[in-house]
């Protein structure tokens with residue numbers, strides 16, 4: 305079976321390389337010629353652990369190729385996965401579906417043999433059903449083109465393992481013939497007893513956004529408790545451990561800190577609210593507005609803490625450790641860390657940024673920050689160090705590492721990963737969110753709903 309993957313970003317490039325790893329012949333397609341040029345040389349244009357090795361291996365054997373030509377994939381592949389972006393629309397909460405529509409239409413216009421189109425992008429419910437019509441209108445009537453929705457649940461930083469060994473697989477199908485094709489594609493995972501849910505288009509689309517909405521809610525839940533522990537003097541990590549022991553709750557995704565970001569959770573909860581409103585169900589998803597607000601308040605909190613610690617930001621040197629939205633990724637889309645860094649810069653601080661992998665992407669968005677290529681360069685002479693992305697090299701930091709470098713011996717651990725007692729014992733002014741190591745806060749007053 306020959307597989308094409310349309311859109312070769314974080315999702316598509318991973319999916320293409322993993323499909324090749326499973327033994328399929330694969331062609332990745334993107335409208336960005338620079339990306340295709342790099343991938344064709346076996347060079348991954350972003351950071352994802354384990355993926356460069358798979359890419360190089362399968363490009364070398366010729367099992368994995370890349371193109372910008374829809375005509376080429378349309379004549380060649382039996383199954384076409386769509387993994388193009390669905391970003392937030394400028395100035396709105398809804399998802400921008402232009403790329404999905406364009407990809408479906410280009411495929412329909414160019415597919416010249418019976419084939420199955422499989423949507424992987426995260427889309428508002430109702431999208432797949434609307435694409436059936438797009439495909440019908442733009443395709444050759446003598447060719448049978450099926451459509452299925454197969455949402456993706458991979459996490460950046462673990463993309464290869466999540467793709468090759470997913471927690472579950474979901475097929476949204478309208479025709480049993482399409483289910484059989486998908487079962488053949490995922491035969492390896494199904495042999496390993498990966499749970500499979502076969503359902504309709506609408507449920508499949510909703511499963512994806514429900515999962516992301518739940519994860520976002522879980523993070524904001526613990527961060528809302530952070531606001532309370534900061535006010536009354538409790539400890540958020542202990543609270544999370546204690547409730548996490550209840551198997552019905554679970555400890556994962558209860559790490560309090562500067563909150564969630566990235567190319568998915570924030571835009572997906574906003575798109576879900578927007579879609580619910582379109583359906584006349586504004587109230588059903590209104591709680592996600594609060595989830596979003598709690599999350600964004602964490603960023604304010606870090607900026608305020610920095611102001612409190614330094615008195616005046618203007619002219620102060622601040623070391624920013626991490627700008628990626630999470631460790632093991634170079635992705636800075638809606639990154640809480642980059643947001644905080646930019647706000648400290650705008651308030652007049654002399655901001656020096658070090659991220660092991662994301663400096664380049666951050667500089668593309670905010671060239672004015674001072675990006676440096678080592679921890680030492682970021683921290684030397686700093687009045688304040690702010691740990692914003694918990695890369696391993698930052699999680700393992702000790703006062704002995706930073707002591708000789710910094711002027712101020714002030715540190716904000718905005719990811720709650722360091723041993724507060726050790727830093728205090730070493731004479732640091734240490735602040736971590738949601739603990740007794742956070743100065744008491746003013747109660748948060750939000751506008752009436």
Ligand SMILES: NC(=O)C1=CN([C@@H]2O[C@H](COP(=O)(O)OP(=O)(O)OC[C@H]3O[C@@H](n4cnc5c(N)ncnc54)[C@H](O)[C@@H]3O)[C@@H](O)[C@H]2O)C=CC1
Nearest residue numbers: 311313314315334335336388389390403406407425426456
């Ligand atoms: N990044 C992730 O970890 C995950 C992403 N998703 C979803 O997957 C989708 C893609 O996300 P990312 O890979 O992060 O985005 P991305 O922005 O990294 O990649 C999207 C790619 O699509 C290409 N593209 C746009 N229009 C095209 C067209 N008409 N034909 C061919 N290529 C086109 C772009 O040039 C870009 O390379 C989104 O819906 C996202 O919500 C789902 C699960 C995980």
Ligand SMILES: O=C(O)[C@H]1O[C@H](OP(=O)(O)OP(=O)(O)OC[C@H]2O[C@@H](n3ccc(=O)[nH]c3=O)[C@H](O)[C@@H]2O)[C@H](O)[C@@H](O)[C@@H]1O
Nearest residue numbers: 456457458459460523557558559563564565566568629630
């Ligand atoms: O739809 C998507 O694209 C993906 O979105 C998330 O994956 P990802 O964005 O790669 O990263 P996560 O590990 O979910 O982290 C998201 C954000 O939440 C933050 N987070 C995570 C966990 C936690 O306990 N606390 C917390 O603040 C992270 O720092 C990060 O900023 C989901 O976990 C994936 O299942 C989904 O496929």
